[in-house]
Amino acid sequence: MARTGRPRAFDKDQALERALLLFWARGYGATSVQDLVEALDLERGSLYGAFGDKRRFYLTAVQLYWDTYERALVAALEDGPVLPALREVLANPARAQEHASDVGVPHGCMIGNTTAELVPQDAEAAEIVTRSHARFTQIVADALRRGQAGGEVVKDATPEAQAQLLLFTVQGLSLVSRTGLDTTAALAAVDALIDALRA
16 A cells, blocks of 8 residues: 555644744744744744745745735725725734734735845746735725725726825835834825825
8 A cells, every 4th residue: 555644743724824924024034944943833844845945935925925915905895985995904004013923023014025025036926926916906996996986086097096006005104114113104194195085
């Protein structure tokens, strides 16, 4: 009878979620394989066998981050008033402490962090970032289009241009939040942008 190998003694999904938090808090370069081994309580062989090398593990975590974010974004914008929901989306980078875990407080947006650390040298990372930005713009533009049709959102610009502006804003806030952010000032800036979109 052929050997099927010893079953893994850990939950791969839980390990990936924990690795995501560690990478998010420390960044790709500052997270060592030993950090992952200790945080996940895994042997190196189990880690490599389940996820590959550190780069592959990181990119898998980034994709999980985006998939989770996209589901939340779609749910937030699928119905109801558009502008209050968009305000919450934009305000999230100013409230990073809410996502703190025992492995640290997250710094910025993992998509933005990946851009800063790996793009443009890593083509696969660049593809994940580009695809994520395109999906953000599409989802937000669809919501803004609904807001324009309902008279909630100003029609001075196309929904696509407005969505690009919101992408640049949320990525900018995420980047600034990595060095410390005046939450009051950040939320005031978000409110000013939301007011500018109000019909």
